[in-house]
Amino acid sequence: MATADDDQADLTRRFGEFFRGNYARTVRLAHLLTGSEASAEDLAQESFARMHPKFADIDNPGGYLHTVTLNVCRRWHQGRFRDERTLQRAGAPGVDSGEPHHLLELIDALPYRQRAVLVLRYWLGLRESEIAQALGCRPGTVRTLHFRALANLRKELP
Amino acid sequence: MTDEELEREITHALAWRAERTAVHRDALSESGRRPLAPASRPHRRRAVTRFVMAGAVAAMVVAGLVAIRVERAGAPTGSGQAAAVSSDPVATSLDMTTASAVSNAGSSLLGLPADSDWTVTLAEEVDFVGANTRIYATGSDRPETGPALVVSGQSWSTGPPGQPPGSIPIDVGDATGWLFDSDGRKRLMVYVDDYLYEYSAFNLTYAQLLAAAESASPSPDGMGAIVDATTLGDGVTEQFVGWSEWTFGAGTPLRRLSVTNGAGDRATVLMFDDPDLVRLDRLAGFTTITDVTVGDRPGFVGEYESGTGVVVWSVGAGTATLSIDGAGIDDLLDLARSLVPVSEQEWTALVEATAPPVLSCVPVGDQTADTTCVEVSTPD
Numbered sequence: 188m189a190t191a192d193d194d195q196a197d198l199t200r201r202f203g204e205f206f207r208g209n210y211a212r213t214v215r216l217a218h219l220l221t222g223s224e225a226s227a228e229d230l231a232q233e234s235f236a237r238m239h240p241k242f243a244d245i246d247n248p249g250g251y252l253h254t255v256t257l258n259v260c261r262r263w264h265q266g267r268f269r270d271e272r273t274l275q276r277a278g279a280p281g282v283d284s285g286e287p288h289h290l291l292e293l294i295d296a297l298p299y300r301q302r303a304v305l306v307l308r309y310w311l312g313l314r315e316s317e318i319a320q321a322l323g324c325r326p327g328t329v330r331t332l333h334f335r336a337l338a339n340l341r342k343e344l345p
Numbered sequence: 346m347t348d349e350e351l352e353r354e355i356t357h358a359l360a361w362r363a364e365r366t367a368v369h370r371d372a373l374s375e376s377g378r379r380p381l382a383p384a385s386r387p388h389r390r391r392a393v394t395r396f397v398m399a400g401a402v403a404a405m406v407v408a409g410l411v412a413i414r415v416e417r418a419g420a421p422t423g424s425g426q427a428a429a430v431s432s433d434p435v436a437t438s439l440d441m442t443t444a445s446a447v448s449n450a451g452s453s454l455l456g457l458p459a460d461s462d463w464t465v466t467l468a469e470e471v472d473f474v475g476a477n478t479r480i481y482a483t484g485s486d487r488p489e490t491g492p493a494l495v496v497s498g499q500s501w502s503t504g505p506p507g508q509p510p511g512s513i514p515i516d517v518g519d520a521t522g523w524l525f526d527s528d529g530r531k532r533l534m535v536y537v538d539d540y541l542y543e544y545s546a547f548n549l550t551y552a553q554l555l556a557a558a559e560s561a562s563p564s565p566d567g568m569g570a571i572v573d574a575t576t577l578g579d580g581v582t583e584q585f586v587g588w589s590e591w592t593f594g595a596g597t598p599l600r601r602l603s604v605t606n607g608a609g610d611r612a613t614v615l616m617f618d619d620p621d622l623v624r625l626d627r628l629a630g631f632t633t634i635t636d637v638t639v640g641d642r643p644g645f646v647g648e649y650e651s652g653t654g655v656v657v658w659s660v661g662a663g664t665a666t667l668s669i670d671g672a673g674i675d676d677l678l679d680l681a682r683s684l685v686p687v688s689e690q691e692w693t694a695l696v697e698a699t700a701p702p703v704l705s706c707v708p709v710g711d712q713t714a715d716t717t718c719v720e721v722s723t724p725d
Binding site for chain 1: 346348351352354355356358359360361362363366367368
């Protein structure tokens with residue numbers, strides 16, 4: 188008969204495997220969602236930590252991780268804009284990412300949910316229904332966000 | 346720009362950033378997406394990474410601690426909000442007045458001299474990741490002047506990529522490829538099974554390039570595709586298996602030194618143990634290559650079509666590369682030539698001196714609410 192210790196050890200092993208198998212991708216997802224490489228690992232680790240208490244009861248850990256990461260990055264995003272406004276008022280220079288892709292700067296400037304739709308669709312390759320589930324909205328909303336994201340990018344592109 | 350072109354550009358831009366995201370992983374692999382480098386050599390791992398990973402798993406699973414976070418230097422503490430970029434350089438120029446150039450003759454590690462105008466912001470050891478790459482070339486010191494083929498591969502889960510502008514669709518085995526010229530090289534992109542292979546040919550005919558691509562088979566170790574080198578001409582053999590980012594690299598960890606100056610310029614020095622990279626990096630897609638010496642060691646300045654440049658040179662028993670955001674070639678060379686060798690002990694001290702503090706984050710309220718973070722220790 189399996190003991191509570193056995194169950195805990197099995198959970199630990201399964202979570203460890205899940206962590207190892209998804210960590211790097213989650214760091215990259217956080218980088219794409221926030222535009223901040225410096226914060227990406229922090230946010231990825233926080234995402235794993237947040238899902239750990241529920242790990243035993245999660246049917247779709249991959250999808251759950253996407254949702255948690257989206258939420259963690261959204262909170263980071265809200266705080267970043269607050270900090271940036273403070274810096275701008277203080278006359279501090281902006282941060283230059285050093286990346287050559289002008290398009291990435293435009294994507295970084297999009298409202299968070301529009302950017303998230305682009306990342307989930309074009310980098311993770313998720314379907315509309317999967318994006319809707321991850322964002323907690325209806326598929327129709329995903330279509331609207333996608334359309335607006337492309338329109339906003341197009342306005343800024345030559 | 347059509348919708349398809351815009352979507353393709355978005356896909357490429359996101360993939361570009363993702364491939365360049367530094368991941369301080371410790372024995373972590375991205376299952377199903379990116380294989381680990383083969384035959385990874387024994388190496389020291391970054392203390393903070395080891396601490397965080399071991400601590401994270403143990404703390405989360407055993408003690409119920411919710412998170413272990415790493416905050417960059419300069420990040421606000423206690424807010425649960427990491428800083429966007431480390432903004433406060435750490436005054437960690439080494440006092441090299443006592444360093445012995447003789448004792449460091451074999452070292453491939455570099456640091457700033459004490460009187461440098463530059464300041465170290467971060468010295469770290471990270472896995473070098475990028476597109477997995479194989480290079481087929483001759484043993485020449487200037488492999489770009491002879492027949493050579495660079496084969497890189499990356500997972501591409503978003504479906505077939507768009508057709509590159511000016512390219513010609515062509516059958517490659519059962520797959521469709523796109524053939525085009527770029528930077529004086531013949532290029533071929535082939536999409537197979539959610540994987541995108543890119544072939545970059547130097548001094549090869551289209552027939553040779555296609556023959557090589559059609560001979561390609563997935564590498565058993567997951568490192569891209571293996572091609573039949575006999576299709577590339579006499580003397581061409583596999584010279585490299587590893588990663589490509591701006592340049593090539595193999596083995597881990599990668600030693601990376603980030604520095605800044607008073608003008609706000611930022612530069613990155615990458616240090617590899619492989620001495621052969623100083624010639625193989627000449628195949629990294631530069632528009633122009635100019636031979637230079639750094640100290641008394643051979644090297645070159647490679648310039649990309651975008652106008653940015655990289656200095657690559659031999660150092661100790663390895664190879665170093667240096668790039669500066671937006672700087673000219675003269676600045677690039679001046680900084681490269683000012684760097685001094687450091688010992689393993691000095692490097693370790695530099696890594697520890699610039700390591701970010703380790704914070705412990707605990708939940709406030711339920712598990713989806715904000716966390717609060719306090720510094721629990723700095724790594725040994």
